[in-house]
Amino acid sequence: MGKAEEYQAKKRNKAARKRLSNTVDFTHGVQAAKRRRKAGRRRICEGMCYSLPTPKDPFNDSYKENLAKKKVKEARRDGDNDLPYGKTATKVGLNQEKKARAEKSKANVKSSSAESNKFEKSGSNTLPKRSEAEMRQAFVTRSGPSNHVLSNGENDAFQRQAIHFAKYKWKPSCENCSKNNNSWTCVGGDAFEVALCALLNADMVKNEEYEVNAAVEQKVPFEKCIGSKWDWLFWEACGTGSNVLVTGRAAIAIFQISSVLAAVAHIGTRRAPQIQFKDPIALFLVQSKEHTLQVRSIFRVFKSLLGLHAVSLHPQTALEHQIEGLRSTEAEVLVATPERLCELLSINAVSLTNISFMVVDGVEEMVSCGLADDLLQVKGRVPDNVQVVLSSGHFPHSMHDICRKLLEGPIRRVMSNISLPQSCACICQNVHFMVSYDKRQQKLKNILRDHMESRENGASPQGPVVLCRRQLLSQVKDMIQEEGYSVDVLSDDNIKTNQSGNLVLEQFRNGQVEVLIATEDCVSQIDLADIGIIVLYEFPASIEFYQQILMRMARNTINGVLYSFCSGATAPLASQLIAVLQECHQPIPSSLRMLADAAQVVEQSKGS
Template identity: 30%
Template sequence: MAKGDDAIRRKKNKSNRKRMRSSESAVSARVSAIIASKRRRKAGKRRICEGMCYSLPTPDDPFNDHHGKKEPEKKKKKKSKGIPGEKQNEKNMVIVDGGILVDQNGPSKFLIVCLNAIKDAWREEGEAEVRDITSWGLYLWTCCCYGFTNVLETSGPCATREQVAWLVSSVSDIVARKEKQGILVPSPCLLYIVPTQERAVQVRSICKPLKALGIHAVSLHPGASIQHQLHGLKSCEPEFLVSTPGRLLELVSLKAVDISSVSFLVIDGLGIGSGEEIRYAEKLNSIKETITSSPHIVVFSDHCDQMAALADNLLGDPITRLSLNDSAISRSVFISQHVHYCQSQELKITKIQEIILQTLRDDCRHKMLVVMKRENKNGLASSGLYWEDCSITNTSSKGSFSLHNREKIMRVVVKDEESLQLDKVENFEMVLLANFPSSVEEYVGILTRIACHSATGALHSLFCQEDAHLAKRLVNLLSECKQAVPQFLLDFDS
């Protein structure tokens, strides 16, 4: 049924009334202003008077722009927290040799990446068994990175593959740090001297996985033609150079390679395959003289007495001794042991004087430690130690003195064995034991402690009749360390 006109009109009027009630025009202008003011008050916006009655101008605001209000203070910017541990990392960063930044907490991730790349290559070749030498590697990394001292490694005649991996990875880490900080890295940076062609191929294969990380290594040896190697050196600028001494000097004479700015010099297998020791020493000395910079030197060697003087000349002082094992044989490399026979306690002072004077004539060392009983300390210096042109000066109540012989001078430090601290022995290259230790183990403890910061050293000890029960073990120790065994020890042993 259709709606009528009245119903439609009523519905329309109802909607109009509803619309009028909801609109602001439904109220007067006064009511509308009150509503707007209330809304502004709730919103926090207030109208203020800009006239002189409200505020006066000031020297800071002569035109009354701020209407008497103080200029709002600038909010302090909160310091960004940044990456967690970033401040701590900055504190741990120190500047070391070469001006590079190094984290004191340990090596960077790049070193670990280099090590993993080498280990992955070994696994792909089927050599999954890898020896863990992390503690040794971190110590080597510290020596290479901080560059305070040269390194003498005495574990064996040549470096193991794990040792080579740690060494080349440590140098790669240093190269990456320098390049990141904008420091120019010379090419080559590492010069790795090997005794034979086979050894050069082995070391080059260990360095090969680093090529993908931007570290290029080249091997130079007599197995390849010199023209081929000349072409290879021209086509690239390797960071690592692995070479035998003879072939390297040939290429240097042809000006095919420049090693004057080498930062790291590694001599692997000192004395192995050299044939004539004199010519081998001359080659190594020539290579060192060609390097005009001051490279950090690492030498891998075992007991090879003919190379002791060469190692001392190459490394200089001070050095750091490293070894993968704690055996007396490894830790006493290039330390000569001299056992002297003394018939009685009364003759010990005279025997000690003879040893000191003989050492002063033959050795170039400037410092010797004499360990003896407390009651005999002062007697050594006051017993009239004069022979030829020798004289004693700077004697003290502690028994120490300086000994002069023509142009040579040697400081003799006398300590009593009751208060001897083994860590103090490390600072001496020459030690004389007036009384042989009560056990061979104690003797080994002193032997492995001396000359920790020198390539060569000497240990003298007096052996008496009452020490005869130690003769057999001492003979075995001297034989294992490739030292001369005195005849009187063999007589005691028999």
């Protein structure tokens, strides 16, 4: 290579370095290296970049002695020797840094406000004053670079307002994905499509060659041949911004890949140009160290493509090491076990105020290990409008309380197969054995009273719906009206006149009618997806009808309750009802067992 070519190469390299120095990833890397260098925790590859070995110090270990002396000086200056977790000076330095950062942010706010006033007086357009609506629009936008760079003061104030924003929505698609030379590429796509191509190239997502070629020839959407039907149902549910309840996972690895892709799409939707977040955006709560490493290994596929950085936190690593790692990196994703995350939260080593997407993988296993309190503690530290994805293989009755505290508001259900245990997950089945109608009326009054009180507090779903025989419609209606509730009846007479039946249903959906009474024949006309409270005033004549009600109700809520009033006429179906309760992991009343035993004795006596 001649001098002219060497000069041109140096010139190109210099221009490339200058171009890269303006990117966010390069800035993050330089800042992280600077923090590691100041803390004395250089990487092996950085050891020769700043000092040369000497005969007295051939391995460049002198910085360790200086670091120890620095910690001793800080501890003596602060005069705090009663530090938790090993009495190290790391927590002292953490508190000092937080105080300094708070003072610095206050100074930045004052300086930015003074500069804005100065620009307004001088009539300059260099730094225009932005309204809150404009800041929100710049935050949620997904296309095009921003023409305005937020100052430090505006950025801090904007991050404090970010936790009150609405949930972020996105739509899964692969329209911009294409396969050329056995490699998937994405041109002009969003974060979801870029991440999907990366997973396809890494063979982490199912891809049948025959189906892909057939889709290209027959112009079939790629959704038919990329991934599985469950994957797309899960991604569509996460894209709505609602909380998601995943039941009956086929495999943990499949759920991890799908949830990571949903997190990438969420972060890509929330990201805005020229805005940097110091706190993580997504949180994954898993059971053990192995699961944290598995989830983090999936995120590493996107680190070079999307600049995503994930940090794993588990009890098998020293607490001080994780504290130093959190201080020296700016991670957008936390993958942690609940117990270790609670330890870090107790000493304010990590902040969850910016979390907007949280995945809880394996709730049943965590609760069985005694981590229910840790899960609730973490839920209390994240913003109220965080999107939660909850998954478990089974949902026994003992888990309903904690699941309802983790999943608030409307939900979307994603099931691996349409079965009874998965369809009725987190739906309580209360069976009451009552012979006299007076006790039934009193029990119904108590149910309505509790429901109306919870509705006033905003924690109750739509309902209730009371199902009874045609002969009891007027009696039940009069009793409910005496309690002061507005009630209407849906029967065959209303259904025959379509206008009257539709009017009753519309008034019930709008809340003009508080209680709806219907016969069993008219249940098919009611959309039970939003109905959370259903009362079977008399147990149905077949167990199939009971199962249909159970699988149709409370699709969009986690507070579903099905009340069943049984009598002696239910004895032939008692054993089948017990089998349904056992299959759904529900408690079985002793009165129902006695009724089943009595029915069995009667059958045996008839047979003999």
